Amino acid sequence: MPFVVVSVALAALALGFWSHGWLGAIPLAAVAWWWLARQGAALHTRLLVLALLPLLMLWVQLRLPQPGPADPVRLLGTEPSRPAELSGRLLADPRARGEGGGCSVMLASAGGNTELRLPSCLPLQEGWRVSVRGVLSRPAPPAHPLLGSGAERLARQGVWSRLTVAASPDAVRVLARPSTPAADLRRRMAAALLKQDGPERGGVQAALVLGSAVVPLPAAVRESFRVAGLSHALAASGFHLTVLLGAVMAVGRRLPRLPRCLLAAGAMLLFLLLAGPQPSVVRAVLMGAVAFAVLESGQRSRPLGVLLASVLLMLLAQPGWLLDIGFQLSVAACAGLMLTARDLEQALAHRLPGWAAAGVAVPLAASLWTLPLQLLHFGTVPLWAVPANLAVAPLLTPLTLGSMAAAVVAVTVPPLLPLFAWPLGQxxxxxxxxxxxxxxxxxxxxxxxxxxxxxxxxxTLGLLPWLVPALGRRLRGWARPLGLGAMALTMGVHLAALAGDQLLVVHQWGGDLLIARHQGRAALLSSRADGMSCASAARLAVGLGVQRFDWIQLQDPVATADRDCWRGLSALVLDAGDGSTSLQPGQRLESRGLRLAPLTASSAAHVLTVGRHPWLLLPDRQSVWAWQQQLAEGHPALPRHLAGLWLGFAPQHAERQALEVVGTARRWVSGAWASPPAGWRASGSSGFLAGAAG
Known part of the structure; x- marks a missing residue:
């Protein structure tokens, strides 16, 4: 068995790690088994390849980034944070953070890399050596898995510490400004395109040349492309390299082999230099180099073999890239184009014109292959991705070539740049x-x-026989019906889990988000009304499969300044900071199966009913006193039997004894509580509590 076959099979199995565990290896192990069989591999060879899977997983685990002995995180010891001063080289230009304001940038010091959190976007540049002073800490894990983890994202990049730079003028000192030709070239190209056509049009043109990772695109533009399923158009990837190589080789097709090879190599190196060593860029360059070498040698290229060989080389060098979501999506989309697009085009040709069949097959194949990753990482399905990609396909090639030409002209013959303004702008x-x-x-x-x-x-196992027609035929026709059954079962189980009566409390930044769910719908209570809390609520809604909240109650005594953000989550938002929209005794917020009723006008005590399950909500001590008074008076608004009790603080001994008269086995507390007694659960200083409402 040739080594390359074993190598590409191992690469396919390595991709099984995308689910951060062994389960993800199952579908791709099936693909590797089928592919080896098609190459004529004997049974014992296929079994040997599968037996090597544990060794490959062990290799990945051992090679994942770990902090070195001199890493800045070692300065912390057992402390959560401490003042520190670091010096090193900036790895990029500072980028705006969005939520919370300020900018962030990576600093490479002698011991390791650190993320800098700057209070404002200072005029610093990639490659400069600086000394910074502030508070060093470990990146905190997220309060809930659906909120995403900056700590995990940084760990994949080999970053274990974060320095929050002080706001004083002398907190950042520039030590040296060495020459950085590549970064300067990227900066000049982007600046020229942005100046010519503005932040939106110019930003898109710059992203088509350099990739959105190094271009300051407006947040609204990024969001539009993401929601439409067009993010790949702005990310430096194989498509952009293919367009560049196609144009270069069209110019040099009559040249002898050596100049032609040098021309192609120069184009690939230029692409890598401009876009930077991102995983998708490195994969595209490796694939392009291997495919070009195969074609120039007169051999027939096997695209899937080229893809898997490239992936194997990348993972052997940087196993941490396996956990990069962009890398996973890129490889899955390429596999779809190689394994499914041609068969899909032939099937569609019976019902559509040839050009339409080809146009639909490519985005549909990529969407189907990336669907499991969408469900795993995001919980969303871009329903209009295929027609959106079909609509923009005629624009991307001329726009990409035009933007590349304009970028080159901007740094070589600047007076000619206005010639590109009108056609590119339109x-x-x-x-x-x-x-x-x-x-x-x-x-x-x-x-x-x-x-x-x-x-x-x-x-994914159920989807495979439909994605790889040859695999379905090889399994004698029973694989596709069985696959449909597996997909129906998984969707049924998932939807049943979403439809239950559930309660989720997320405690972060000293505030709480309470999400009550009933039959796939949800309502939200937030103790804070700031923009960061709204952004967290939006991310939770996406991860929980909530299209829009039925209603939102903001319990912050200060009226929100981000009303548009909250209005984007629900048509009905009540803000307690605005007295005209706060609930009064006798009133209630109600939708089918979800109801919120206040106990008194002078406290934040409420009864939240999820389905048939009432919960008593007491966010502060004043609400506890109000509840005790209502209980002593036998107030009719108090339900006789409670499904649960939630407190927004850790109770003292006397308070806990008084609250334990509530007839419920579930008592939740937001905040840190060192040793909760039996029957009580605490979220911790940053964490969550979740469970069935009943």
């Missing part, structure tokens, strides 16, 4: 309009909720 405006139009369609991002890895693995 094409970019049309692309932006299409992205925004598709993003505005109903259910552009169908929020089905994040699925469990086991369900995603079973769903």
């Amino acid at each position: 094409l970019t405006a049309l692309l932006l309009w299409l992205a925004q139009a598709f993003a505005a369609l109903p259910m552009a991002q169908w929020q089905v909720g994040r699925s469990q890895p086991l369900l995603v693995a079973l769903f």
Whole structure:
């Protein structure tokens, strides 16, 4: 058995790690088994390859980034944070953080990398050596898995510490400004395109050349492309390299082999230099180099073999890339184009014109292959991704080539740049309009909720016979019906889990988000009304499969300044900071199966009913006193039997004794509580509590 066959099979198995466990290896192990069989591998060879899977997983685990002995995180010891001063080289230009304001940038010091949190976007540049002073800490894990983890994201990049830079003028000192030709070239290209066509049009053009990871695109533009399923158009990837190589090789097709090879190598190196060593860029360059070498040698290229060999080389060098979501999506989309697009095009050709069949097959194949990853990581399905990609496809190639040409002209013959302004501006405006139009369609991002890895693995196994027609035929026709049954089962189990009566409390930044769910719908109570809490609520809604909240109650005594953000989550938002929209005794917020009623006008005590299950909500001590008074007076608003009790603080001994008269086995507390007694559960200083409402 040739080594390359074993190598690519191992690479396929390595991709099984995308679910952060062994379950993800099952579907791709099946693909590797089928692919080896097609190559004529004997049974014992296939068994040997599968037996090597544990060794490969062990290799990945051992090679994942770990903090070195001199890493800045070692300065912390057992302390959560401490003042510190670090010096090193900036790895990029500072980028705006969005939530919370300020900027962030990576600092490479002698011991390791650290994320800098700057209070404002200072005029610093990639490659500069600086000394910074502030508070060093470990990146905190998220309060809830659906909120995403900055700690996990940084760990994948080999970053274990964060320095929050002080706001004083002398907190950042520039030590040296060494020459950085590549970064300067990227900066000049982006600045020229942004100046010519503005932040939106110019930003899109710069992203088509350099990739959105290094271009300051407006947040609204990024969101429109994401919701429409067009994010890949702005990310430096194989498509952009293919366009560049196609144009270069068209110019040099009559040249002898050596100059032609040098021309192709120069184009690939230039692409890598401009876009930077991102996983998707490195994969594209490796695939392009291997495919070009195979074609120049006169051999027939095997695209799947080229893809898997490239992936194997990347994972042997950087196993941490396996956990990068962009890398996973990129590889899955490429596999779809190689394994499914051709058969799908032939099937569609019976019902559509040839050009339409080819146009639909490519985005549909990529969407189907990335669907399990969408469900696993995001819990969303971009319903309009295929028609959106079909609509923008005629624009991308000329726009990408035009933007690349304009970027080159901007740094070589700047006076000629205005010649590109009108045609590029019109094409970019049309692309932006299409992205925004598709993003505005109903259910552009169908929020089905994040699925469990086991369900995603079973769903992928059921999908495989449909994605790989040859695999379905090889299994004698019973694989596709069985696959449909597996997909139906997983969807049924997932939807049943979403439809239950459930309560979730997320405690972070000293505030709480309470989400009550009933039959797939939800309502929200928030103790804080700031923009960061609203952004967290939006992420939780996506992960839980909530399209919009039935109603939202903001219990912050200060009226919200981010009303538009909250209005985007629900049509009915009551803000306690605005006395005209707060609930009074006798009033209630109610939708089918979800009801909130205040106990008194002078406290934040409420009764939340989820289905038939009432919960007593006491966010502060004043609400506890109000409840005790109501209980002593036998107030009719108090239900006789409670399903649960939630406190927004850790009770003292006397308070706990008084509260234990409540006839419920579930008592939840937000905040840190060192040793909760039996029957009580605490979220911790940053954490969550979740369970069935009844």
